[in-house]
Amino acid sequence: MKxxxxxxxxxxxxxxxxxxxxxxxxxxxxxPNGNHRLIIGxxxxxxxxxxxxxxxxxxxxxxxxxxxxxxxxxxARRIETLQEKISLETNFTQEVACxxxxxxxxxxIDLMIPYVEKGANFKMVGHLDLGRGTKNKTRIYVNEMIKxxxxxxxxxxxxxxxxxxxxxxxxxxK
Numbered sequence: 154m155k156x157x158x159x160x161x162x163x164x165x166x167x168x169x170x171x172x173x174x175x176x177x178x179x180x181x182x183x184x185p186n187g188n189h190r191l192i193i194g195x196x197x198x199x200x201x202x203x204x205x206x207x208x209x210x211x212x213x214x215x216x217x218x219x220x221x222x223x224x225x226x227x228x229a230r231r232i233e234t235l236q237e238k239i240s241l242e243t244n245f246t247q248e249v250a251c252x253x254x255x256x257x258x259x260x261x262i263d264l265m266i267p268y269v270e271k272g273a274n275f276k277m278v279g280h281l282d283l284g285r286g287t288k289n290k291t292r293i294y295v296n297e298m299i300k301x302x303x304x305x306x307x308x309x310x311x312x313x314x315x316x317x318x319x320x321x322x323x324x325x326x327k
Contacts, residue, residue, distance in 0.1 A: 194280030194318030
């Protein structure tokens with residue numbers, strides 16, 4: 154059984170996805186000729202009787218700021234294996250990414266089309282809290298999880314570039 158809360162950030166709680174989407178559109182409208190990246194990533198923490206998953210959603214205008222929020226899901230049991238933990242983190246990232254339907258993505262792109270010649274750009278990225286380093290236990294799952302993220306139309310990034318999962322989401326898992 155899982156307990157899911159709405160999206161939130163430091164200034165607003167209990168946002169539904171439509172409210173999050175409207176914040177993202179408003180952010181883009183401020184400077185539609187910018188280089189925008191919509192980044193989604195999940196991290197988790199195993200607690201005494203549950204596991205908390207935090208999925209961060211960040212709209213970034215490169216060099217010009219961000220707007221961010223996150224969704225918390227508590228699974229009413231301890232996740233005991235690294236493979237299950239990593240797989241569920243990837244699943245929650247995919248789940249939120251799929252909320253950005255082709256119609257919603259078109260709304261974002263339509264805002265930017267008049268500014269393409271002025272440098273407007275948009276891409277969706279999935280951040281995975283995984284690394285390829287020899288000391289990183291998650292390295293054996295990197296290729297599989299990258300394929301899963303790419304299967305929902307996101308560009309995949311891992312450590313050290315996956316700051317939404319490894320830093321932003323991580324700070325709210327405690």
